[in-house]
Amino acid sequence: MGDPDVLVVGGGLGAYAAALAAARHDPDASVHLVASPDSPFDRASGLIDVLGVAPDGTQPLADPFATLGDLPDGHPYRRLGTDALRDGLALFDDATGGDYAGGHTDVNALVPTVLGALAPTARYPAAVAPGLASREASTLLVGFEGLPDFHAPTAADRLSAAGVPFDVEGVTTTAPVGADDESPAVAFASALDEASGTDSVRDAVADRVASLLDDETRVGLPAVLGVDRVAEVHAAIADAVDATVFEVPLGPPSVLGRRLEASLRSALDAAGVDRSLGTVADYEAAGGRLARVELSADGPGADRTAEPGAVVLATGGPADGGIVADRDAVREPTFDCHVLVPDADGPRARTEPFGDHPFARYGVDVDDATRPLDGDGAPVYENCFAAGSVVGGHDFVGEGSVGGVALATGVVAGREAASNRE
Amino acid sequence: MGYTPHVLVVGGGATGTGVARDLALRGLEVTLVERGSLASGTSGSMHALLHSGARYAVDDAETAALCAEENRVLRETADHLVTDTGGLFASLPADPADYVERKRAACEEAGIPTTELSGAEARDREPTLADDVERAIAVPDAVVDPAGLCVANARAAVRNGAAVRTGWRVDDVTTDRGAVDTVTLVAGDDTGDRFAWSGSEQLDPDYVVNATGPWAGAVADMAGLDVPIRHTQGAMLATDRAGLDTVVNRCRPRSEGDIAVPVGPTSILGTTDRDVDGPDAVDRTRAEVDDLVAELSALVPTVATATPYRAFWGVRALPPATAAASTDVSRSYTIVDHEARDDCWGMTTVFGGKLTIHRHVAERVADQVCAKFGIDRPCQTAETPLPDGPLDVESADVAGRGLGAPSGPDPVLCESVGVTRRAVRSVLDDEELPPEDDLRPVVQRTGATTGACQGGRCSHRLAAELYPAATATTVTRELADLAAERWDGLRFACWGDGLETAARTYDFHVRTMHRDGIRPPTDGGVDVSPFDAGPDATEAHDG
Numbered sequence: 001m002g003d004p005d006v007l008v009v010g011g012g013l014g015a016y017a018a019a020l021a022a023a024r025h026d027p028d029a030s031v032h033l034v035a036s037p038d039s040p041f042d043r044a045s046g047l048i049d050v051l052g053v054a055p056d057g058t059q060p061l062a063d064p065f066a067t068l069g070d071l072p073d074g075h076p077y078r079r080l081g082t083d084a085l086r087d088g089l090a091l092f093d094d095a096t097g098g099d100y101a102g103g104h105t106d107v108n109a110l111v112p113t114v115l116g117a118l119a120p121t122a123r124y125p126a127a128v129a130p131g132l133a134s135r136e137a138s139t140l141l142v143g144f145e146g147l148p149d150f151h152a153p154t155a156a157d158r159l160s161a162a163g164v165p166f167d168v169e170g171v172t173t174t175a176p177v178g179a180d181d182e183s184p185a186v187a188f189a190s191a192l193d194e195a196s197g198t199d200s201v202r203d204a205v206a207d208r209v210a211s212l213l214d215d216e217t218r219v220g221l222p223a224v225l226g227v228d229r230v231a232e233v234h235a236a237i238a239d240a241v242d243a244t245v246f247e248v249p250l251g252p253p254s255v256l257g258r259r260l261e262a263s264l265r266s267a268l269d270a271a272g273v274d275r276s277l278g279t280v281a282d283y284e285a286a287g288g289r290l291a292r293v294e295l296s297a298d299g300p301g302a303d304r305t306a307e308p309g310a311v312v313l314a315t316g317g318p319a320d321g322g323i324v325a326d327r328d329a330v331r332e333p334t335f336d337c338h339v340l341v342p343d344a345d346g347p348r349a350r351t352e353p354f355g356d357h358p359f360a361r362y363g364v365d366v367d368d369a370t371r372p373l374d375g376d377g378a379p380v381y382e383n384c385f386a387a388g389s390v391v392g393g394h395d396f397v398g399e400g401s402v403g404g405v406a407l408a409t410g411v412v413a414g415r416e417a418a419s420n421r422e
Numbered sequence: 423m424g425y426t427p428h429v430l431v432v433g434g435g436a437t438g439t440g441v442a443r444d445l446a447l448r449g450l451e452v453t454l455v456e457r458g459s460l461a462s463g464t465s466g467s468m469h470a471l472l473h474s475g476a477r478y479a480v481d482d483a484e485t486a487a488l489c490a491e492e493n494r495v496l497r498e499t500a501d502h503l504v505t506d507t508g509g510l511f512a513s514l515p516a517d518p519a520d521y522v523e524r525k526r527a528a529c530e531e532a533g534i535p536t537t538e539l540s541g542a543e544a545r546d547r548e549p550t551l552a553d554d555v556e557r558a559i560a561v562p563d564a565v566v567d568p569a570g571l572c573v574a575n576a577r578a579a580v581r582n583g584a585a586v587r588t589g590w591r592v593d594d595v596t597t598d599r600g601a602v603d604t605v606t607l608v609a610g611d612d613t614g615d616r617f618a619w620s621g622s623e624q625l626d627p628d629y630v631v632n633a634t635g636p637w638a639g640a641v642a643d644m645a646g647l648d649v650p651i652r653h654t655q656g657a658m659l660a661t662d663r664a665g666l667d668t669v670v671n672r673c674r675p676r677s678e679g680d681i682a683v684p685v686g687p688t689s690i691l692g693t694t695d696r697d698v699d700g701p702d703a704v705d706r707t708r709a710e711v712d713d714l715v716a717e718l719s720a721l722v723p724t725v726a727t728a729t730p731y732r733a734f735w736g737v738r739a740l741p742p743a744t745a746a747a748s749t750d751v752s753r754s755y756t757i758v759d760h761e762a763r764d765d766c767w768g769m770t771t772v773f774g775g776k777l778t779i780h781r782h783v784a785e786r787v788a789d790q791v792c793a794k795f796g797i798d799r800p801c802q803t804a805e806t807p808l809p810d811g812p813l814d815v816e817s818a819d820v821a822g823r824g825l826g827a828p829s830g831p832d833p834v835l836c837e838s839v840g841v842t843r844r845a846v847r848s849v850l851d852d853e854e855l856p857p858e859d860d861l862r863p864v865v866q867r868t869g870a871t872t873g874a875c876q877g878g879r880c881s882h883r884l885a886a887e888l889y890p891a892a893t894a895t896t897v898t899r900e901l902a903d904l905a906a907e908r909w910d911g912l913r914f915a916c917w918g919d920g921l922e923t924a925a926r927t928y929d930f931h932v933r934t935m936h937r938d939g940i941r942p943p944t945d946g947g948v949d950v951s952p953f954d955a956g957p958d959a960t961e962a963h964d965g
Contacts, residue, residue: 043926045934060939062952101957109954115882116894117936118948133948134955146831148843151886157894158940163947174831184833251934252879319925327712327917347708349913349924353905354938359916359925397932 003307004032005421006414007293009280009334010314010322011035013044013403014388016264017410018312018417020091023271026418032274032306037298039261040320045249046223046256047111048092048100048123048407050085051077052400060120064404065106075394076405079368080412088407092123095267099259101129110134112141112220114150114248116158120400125256127230131220131246133164140216141170141248142209146177147184149250150222169216173208176201188224189255192233202233206240213241223247223256230259278304280334290335290381309421310383312413313337313364313372317389323362330362332390337364337372337380340392356395363392369420370413383420385413426451427795430605430627432592432641434458435465436568436777438633439575440784440803441791446582447806448792448799453627454584455607457591459862460576460855461569463701464635465777466866467736469658469692470685471669472496472566473778474509476536476559478754479528480521481676485754485779486532492779493562496571500808503570507684509563509669512544512555512721517674522557525673529561536561548668550724563669565685568777569866573855574808580854581809589858593622595630595645595769602630602645602760602768629791632771636701636739642771647764649771652740653700656693657710659915661728662874664689672721679717687839687873688731691718701737711914730920732876732911739773755783759790767794811855811867812848835887836880838873846870846887859892861885861900874919877908878927882935898940905931 006022006029008015019033051064051071061067068077068085077085093103102109102123110118110133118133131139139159143152156170176199177184177191191201209219219237225247226233238245249256268275277298284292290311296303315322315334324333325348330341342358349357364372364386371379372386387410389402396402427450431442434456442454456462475489497504513522522538529536537560544558545551551558576586587607594606608622632641642649664682666689672680678694691714698704711733719726741756755775760766770790775783785801792799832844849864850857857863861884864870870884871877877884885901892900909927916924931937941948 043929047933049933060948060953102954104957105954107952107954109956110948110950113934113936113939115935115937115940117939117941118950119933119936119939120953129956132954132956134950134953135959144831146833148833148835148883148886151883151889154886154889154894154897158898161894162941165950249934251930254934317925318921319929321922325917325921327715347913348916348921349909351910351913353909353928353931357913357924357928359921360928397929400933402929402933 002030004274005029005309006031006312006417007306007308007310008033008312008314010312010316010388012040012314012316012320012388012406014406014410015312015314016268017088017091017407018314018385018387018414019268019273020095020271021411021414022312022418023273025415029418029421030274031272032276033268034276034278034295036279036321037277040316041257041261042253043251043319044254044257044260045119045251046125046128046254046260047119047121047249048403049120049400050089050108050122050404052108052120055399060110060118061108063107064122072394076366076391076409077401079366080370080408084412085404085408088404088411089122091411092407096260096263099126099263100124101126112155112159112248114155114222114250116155116162118162122404125247125259127223127225127234127247128249129246130218130244131248136166137218137244138166138216139168139218139220140213141168141220142212143170143172143222144175144188145172146175147188147222147224149185150248155248171212173212175205175208183253185222185224185250185255186253189227192224193226193229202236206237209237210241213243216243218244218246220246220248223250227255227258283335285381288381289383310385310417312385312387312417313390314387314410314413315390317392318359318362320389322390323392332364335381335384338374339363340365354398356398360395360397361392363390365393366391366409369416370409383417385417387413427628428453429629429631429791430455430625431631431633433633433635434460434572434576434588435463435633435635436572436575436780437635437772437775437783438631439572439579440780441631441633441787442579442584442586443575444784444788444801444803445791446579446584447802448788448797450797452579452584453625454576454579454586455590455592456588459588459857459860459866461572461866462862463637464736464738465572466569467734468568468777469681469683469690470565470568471681471683472504472564473776474561474563475532475534476509476511476525476529476561476563477671477676479532479534480524482754483528483532485776486528486534488779488782489776490532490534492782493564495781495804496566496778497564499804499806500566500571500574502810503567503574503808505565507563507565507668508547509561509671510544510548510551510558511561511671511673512551512558513673514552514720515554515556517672521674522559526559529559534561548666548670550665550722551670552721552723555721559673563671565669565683566777571777571808573811573867577809577811577854578806586855589860592641592644595641597645597766600765600767602766605630628768629794630769631787631791632769633787635773636737638739638771638773645766645769647760647766647769647771649758650742651773652742653698654695654738654740655698655704656695656736656738657714657733658690658692658736659711659714659733660688660690660731660872661725662689662731663687664722664724664728666722666724670722679714680721682718682722682725686869689725689728691715691725698737704735704737706733706735706914708914727918729874729918730915731872731874732908733914734911741774754779757783757786757790761794812852835883836868836870836873838875839869841868841870843887846884850887850891859888859896859900861888861904865904871904871908875923876912876927877904878923878930881905881908901937905937
């Protein structure tokens with residue numbers, strides 16, 4: 001790979017956004033993305049949330065952009081500005097093309113989840129769009145016995161109880177799919193990708209769903225309707241049932257997440273970004289800069305040393321291994337950046353599952369250019385920038401801003417890295 | 423036989439279910455009430471050690487001998503619930519030099535077979551032992567399934583005519599002219615709404631056995647009887663197996679953090695012993711769990727790097743320093759005959775004891791109850807095998823579970839333990855001990871949610887299995903309860919991969935499932951009108 005001008009470490013949305021932003025900001029810059037093989041997209045809902053709930057709010061938030069000013073000082077949206085978020089979303093919309101929707105408006109959509117709750121989100125897969133709660137269309141949810149993550153009858157009951165403005169029923173059926181050695185969701189998606197034929201799973205599922213449909217005008221199925229041939233699968237089922245078909249996000253392993261990853265990879269390839277699998281084994285700093293990075297290859301290829309012009313740290317949060325802890329201390333293990341640790345001596349998680357968990361705020365503090373800061377507020381390295389959930393100080397999961405923060409930090413980190421390379 | 427007295431046993435732990443089984447086998451009419459599910463108190467919150475007795479040999483010869491005897495009885499009568507791991511008492515350089523000899527001599531005195539091992543021989547048996555273990559004693563410690571034991575006792579009682587009523591708690595006990603008169607039951611445990619039924623009911627039993635463990639003082643108090651109890655809390659940490667195959671004890675005078683027990687896919691590190699104001703006042707701290715790991719790491723170094731799964735606490739009930747003269751106090755359990763002590767006929771209170779000796783304690787209580795009615799029938803529990811449940815263990819073998827198989831799909835619901843839908847259904851469909859819309863029996867009997875992900879990936883799947891017997895509202899509540907219970911253990915295990923598990927669970931439940939956003943049916947509903955209806959919104963309203 002030579003010595004890239006910009007080395008992006010990480011394989012999630014923040015990393016992809018940073019790599020794309022760097023390559024677009026400076027088309028002459030060489031950009032390399034090194035991702036760990038444990039892809040965070042496998043754990044992604046596939047929805048891109050910007051802000052789901054206002055500070056101290058309890059209801060789903062309709063207009064996140066009208067609320068950004070209420071966020072606390074130091075929040076990435078405040079620090080980087082609304083333009084960074086808008087640029088990040090524009091980058092995302094451009095990279096994903098017709099695969100995603102939501103860019104036509106600032107307001108959130110409400111996506112029915114596997115449990116029949118409504119998740120507020122700013123961008124959603126086109127395959128999910130027909131299921132939005134604000135569309136008044138009588139709905140049949142169909143689950144499969146072999147896919148226990150989605151129980152359609154209880155999901156439908158909860159949607160009804162939540163007062164959605166349409167009739168919704170849920171049924172469970174079977175499908176001729178085997179899953180001996182892999183996740184049933186992946187097995188379903190692969191089987192549905194197969195073209196039609198005499199033993200076609202796609203046809204069998206379409207027939208089964210058609211037989212269950214009464215007079216509903218849309219059908220919700222678990223998000224396993226193909227990995228590569230999504231449009232074909234949707235069309236085949238929609239034709240057979242004579243209704244709109246939408247998917248309900250599942251996970252992990254998230255088929256929607258895998259589709260998004262594939263979509264973003266194509267965008268990286270088109271932008272000329274190199275990719276490889278691996279992790280940072282060691283590094284060397286000199287003169288206040290990250291001078292050398294040793295990468296151990298995960299998969300094909302050999303261990304390498306790179307002397308990048310600039311580095312983007314996008315390794316994720318505690319869920320991704322980007323922030324780790326032993327019993328005594330919390331660390332950022334890749335470049336040993338200072339980590340914000342609220343309530344360091346207290347419990348790391350609150351009693352309530354959705355409490356204000358200290359661990360959810362673990363991450364690096366950053367400046368206006370997304371440089372990680374040390375304990376005194378000075379940049380750790382002049383040429384290191386952070387993107388995504390490795391940034392801390394706020395509970396992006398709880399406030400429903402993981403996607404937007406990844407895009408806003410990613411776009412700024414990528415640009416800054418491209419401008420600050422030596 | 424003539425007159426058959428009706429005995430109400432309060433408490434579904436080891437002692438209560440043991441008493442119910444014993445009395446039912448002796449032909450008495452028995453009703454067992456438990457406010458939660460079976461083994462939901464102290465019996466379900468222990469390290470699963472089936473004592474050889476060696477642990478108590480030096481300080482308490484009587485308990486040691488009882489453990490030795492009951493260990494043999496349980497291996498005979500409950501073979502399916504016992505795993506013969508063997509046990510080691512290992513001595514580190516810091517431990518008293520003569521303690522190995524003292525322990526060994528005391529074991530011999532109590533009838534506990536021992537084998538003395540060098541450090542190297544001990545590490546041959548249990549390679550995870552620290553390099554500086556100098557000597558060890560091998561003893562017949564084993565592992566028992568505590569909840570399984572309570573369930574088997576209850577099942578035996580039911581098969582002998584007893585009624586087992588989980589989800590009912592005692593709300594009041596009245597006395598009349600120096601005798602226990604009526605007992606009022608109220609549906610549901612302290613949360614008040616766990617179970618689908620509601621209401622209260624008055625029973626008029628001939629005799630009451632108060633076997634509520636650490637809560638025994640509160641139940642006795644309802645009848646105006648004073649049963650002083652000292653409570654201590656004990657912390658335990660479940661980790662991954664950490665390579666452990668044998669029960670490992672530290673060979674030193676009993677203290678905190680000196681036992682590690684391999685239980686299924688986990689190892690359980692125990693325990694602490696700290697005074698606490700009452701059974702509902704447990705003070706859970708990160709420091710107490712840290713102390714356990716630090717202490718055990720000296721003996722079994724692999725536990726320092728093992729993945730933590732969850733911490734949990736049990737509450738012991740002990741007699742206070744000064745017990746009344748008429749009270750039958752062993753070092754480890756207490757039986758109060760309220761007629762003898764308080765001139766109040768109709769109630770016996772029992773607390774303390776070890777799970778290992780629960781059958782013996784139950785026999786003593788049952789003897790006392792039978793004597794009250796002039797019934798002279800021998801105890802049969804030492805010879806009668808405990809029944810196995812209907813758990814569909816075949817389906818725990820997850821290989822070859824074709825989703826299109828003729829028998830229908832049997833998907834794995836809990837991947838980390840390997841529990842399939844059929845296994846879960848076999849518990850939910852158990853007619854002898856119906857779980858009554860409660861997921862805890864499913865968790866206890868299948869082990870689901872006790873592995874690496876602590877239910878983060880599967881609690882919603884398990885809850886859905888309650889449908890359609892239970893409504894979606896009940897499914898939601900059971901899901902919330904199960905997830906909260908697991909979280910309350912996982913939140914003390916937030917280091918190493920435990921932190922990753924907690925963060926992934928939080929992320930999945932919020933971002934993918936939006937579980938925190940499930941709206942109660944009573945809140946008037948959501949106004950969807952300000953939200954995006956999609957890029958083609960103008961066409962979206964024609965459906």
